[in-house]
Amino acid sequence: MKYRELKRQVYEANLELQTRNLVVYTFGNVSQIDRDAGVIAIKPSGVSYADMKADDMVIVDLDNKIVEGSMRPSSDTKTHTHLYRHFADIGGVTHTHSTYATAWAQAKLSIPCLGTTHADFVFGEIPCTAEMSDEQIKRDYEEETGVQITDCFKQRSPNEAPMVIVAGHAPFTWGKDAAKSVYHAVILEEIAKMAYLTRTLNPTGSLLSAAILNKHYQRKHGSGAYYGQSN
Numbered sequence: 293m294k295y296r297e298l299k300r301q302v303y304e305a306n307l308e309l310q311t312r313n314l315v316v317y318t319f320g321n322v323s324q325i326d327r328d329a330g331v332i333a334i335k336p337s338g339v340s341y342a343d344m345k346a347d348d349m350v351i352v353d354l355d356n357k358i359v360e361g362s363m364r365p366s367s368d369t370k371t372h373t374h375l376y377r378h379f380a381d382i383g384g385v386t387h388t389h390s391t392y393a394t395a396w397a398q399a400k401l402s403i404p405c406l407g408t409t410h411a412d413f414v415f416g417e418i419p420c421t422a423e424m425s426d427e428q429i430k431r432d433y434e435e436e437t438g439v440q441i442t443d444c445f446k447q448r449s450p451n452e453a454p455m456v457i458v459a460g461h462a463p464f465t466w467g468k469d470a471a472k473s474v475y476h477a478v479i480l481e482e483i484a485k486m487a488y489l490t491r492t493l494n495p496t497g498s499l500l501s502a503a504i505l506n507k508h509y510q511r512k513h514g515s516g517a518y519y520g521q522s523n
């Protein structure tokens with residue numbers, strides 16, 4: 293079978309959402325792209341994690357046409373393919389309704405960088421998209437969700453913040469592959485929880501200086517990075 297390994301990786305990444313308590317029932321989906329083949333593998337829509345098999349992952353091209361698979365792909369597929377078309381470096385995308393990140397999305401608030409945990413992973417705030425207009429909803433809701441996301445990154449690299457919260461909806465994260473996009477979903481949920489608790493204790497303050505936030509980001513990213521072990 294042509295896409296067996298791609299399907300296996302996407303299946304494992306989807307199961308990880310449950311292991312990390314990021315989803316209940318069928319509240320999420322993960323995909324990964326094979327850029328040479330021009331296809332993604334994505335979770336089938338509405339199928340429970342317990343019932344799902346690796347072979348059930350659906351192969352879809354970047355125009356959202358099913359290439360291989362007997363089930364309907366995730367209802368969020370057009371958002372995933374929009375992100376792959378616009379963010380050339382990403383290899384995996386995750387969507388969840390994890391509690392704290394979704395609470396920020398429902399509050400329609402970007403997550404400010406309140407401490408070094410956040411700064412270790414994301415340069416600056418985690419953006420919340422604009423609300424979708426009625427016109428956009430009439431066009432294609434899932435495609436336009438992708439537009440809402442990529443609009444947030446017109447002035448900013450998606451590598452600086454591999455995550456976004458969609459106003460009134462929930463988060464999307466990405467990474468070099470499906471596993472890394474799930475990793476970022478875990479990190480986002482933890483940052484969102486800490487930010488919620490911080491703002492509960494201190495609703496108006498607690499911003500750290502730009503210098504220390506920059507320092508923490510640079511420790512782990514770019515040419516000056518020195519955290520962990522070099523590959």
Ligand SMILES: O=C(CO)[C@@H](O)[C@@H](O)COP(=O)(O)O
Nearest residue numbers: 318319320321337338366367
């Ligand atoms: O956002 C939503 C529902 O609000 C969907 O992402 C979620 O239910 C998962 O849908 P799929 O089962 O992937 O089609």
